[in-house]
Amino acid sequence: MKQIPMLDLKLEYEYMKEAIDASIKKCLEHQKWILGPEVKELEEKIADYAGIKHCIGVASGTDALLLSLRALALKTKGEEYFSRSDFIITTPFTFTATGDAILRAGATPLFVDIDPETFNISPVKIKEALSKYKGKAVGVIPVHLYGNPCDMDKITAIAKENNIFVAEDCAQSFGAKWSGKRTGSFGDAGCFSFFPSKNLGAFGDAGAVVTDCDETAELIRMLIKHGGKDKYDAEHIGYNSRLDTIQAAVLLAKFKYADGFNEKRRKIAEIYNENLKNINWIKLPVEQKNGYHVYHQYTVRLKEGKGKRDELQKYLSENGVQTAAYYPLSLYKMKVFKKRCEIYGSLKNSEISASSVLSLPVEPLMENGKAQSAADYIKLFRL
Ligand SMILES: Cc1ncc(COP(=O)(O)O)c(C=O)c1O
Structure with missing residues (x-):
């Protein structure tokens, strides 16, 4: 595989x-x-x-x-x-x-709280x-x-x-x-x-x-x-x-490659965007008018929530596609912060994101076919 x-x-x-x-x-x-x-x-x-x-x-x-x-x-x-x-x-x-x-x-x-779009x-x-x-x-x-x-x-x-x-x-x-x-x-x-x-x-x-x-x-x-x-x-x-x-x-030594690699990351993001845009249960990353996004991660959000994120992650892993959930637990829920932090208002968007985000492979040097194939597996996944 x-x-x-x-x-x-x-x-x-x-x-x-x-x-x-x-x-x-x-x-x-x-x-x-x-x-x-x-x-x-x-x-x-x-x-x-x-x-x-x-x-x-x-x-x-x-x-x-x-x-x-x-x-x-x-x-x-x-x-x-x-x-x-x-x-x-x-x-x-x-x-x-x-x-x-x-x-x-x-x-x-x-x-x-965070902005759920970005x-x-x-x-x-x-x-x-x-x-x-x-x-x-x-x-x-x-x-x-x-x-x-x-x-x-x-x-x-x-x-x-x-x-x-x-x-x-x-x-x-x-x-x-x-x-x-x-x-x-x-x-x-x-x-x-x-x-x-x-x-x-x-x-x-x-x-x-x-x-x-x-x-x-x-x-x-x-x-x-x-x-x-x-x-x-x-x-x-x-x-x-x-x-x-x-x-x-x-x-x-690596510095001279950094800009080129960021461009390669952006190309991989384009392949994902193109291939995943019609899947109605997934929310794709957004680019802002004034922003130049360097895709340290290409992170999607599942509109259906946690169970499905974990199922998708397992299914992709079984098909050789490595993914990660950054981050599965909001900081204010961690033991170390619980008694030592202050919270303003609702943190609903952070909460939803923690249970529904999934980052896909973005290796700047990966062949385009690999991003295409990761996207194809996602298209075949049934909620
Ligand atoms: C958002 C964020 N802040 C801080 C850090 C800490 O950086 P480091 O691991 O180099 O200590 C990281 C990365 O690991 C990070 O992703």
Whole structure:
């Protein structure tokens, strides 16, 4: 049976082998494993790509979020951490790390519902929540889920009116754009993950923060190195969260392929769109007028709900088509958040999505026939 994996990193490595091997070889020769020249080169490339002043390489996307929040607490409050009475608005329909970073920065996540069309946090709900939590909400973390950008015009305008910060979770949106500008370049900080499966992925954990603010950048540079400009004289409660030289080397080699690969992802999405458009029990992903979606995931929603999603997933797996449910449990339902979060209004759309979404294979290098065949299996599935 033909297997159709979600992603095929071996295939991608073969495709870029020469560039990656050469980049790693340079590191083997210079042996500068901590903050070697590749880290600086990558930071400059990403800052330039995002059209933003600073980029700081960090150890993971989770750390990118945490470090941004810690720097924003220092900048806006003059405190090492936020306090539990500081609320940070975000979506419950995201990966654990988004909410976890808020808790670890000392604040309380305030979950508001998503827009059922895009699966992204609803600007209307952010605005409503802010009128209820006036003076208590200090920031918002929009997540560009599946690579589909949030409406950053609306979100930044609301944040400005309410004097709160914006930290973008761009873990899934490397290369995505809103109104022609890259995600990550709208907020006070943009947080990227280079986890191996991401649109730009390392050979292990890696991440980066981009920001236009000199103070935020300087604070993050301190926090990644034990909290001081000089690690033998720390000023803040810091971490060891530097981006490894070898990961930067891999990322530098893969960087040149990133835009082309995003285009390939978009082509696969077109094949799915074309082939699935007439199935009346499935809702296809939407592209927004001002958005450039990079399809970290191509995610459909079953109008019939959970049982059927799980049945479809099982049926596809039996036919060699790998799929995933991102995410099966909204954050506010997880034990860790239950007693530590605040909820604004109904989270109905997050709830429905958690039980009915399914992501299909989007390997940039997969033959078009594979997307076609995955779609054909879906067409044959009977509800
Ligand atoms: C939306 C989102 N936020 C944060 C993260 C955390 O990134 P990392 O795994 O690099 O720590 C991820 C990915 O794993 C993610 O998908």
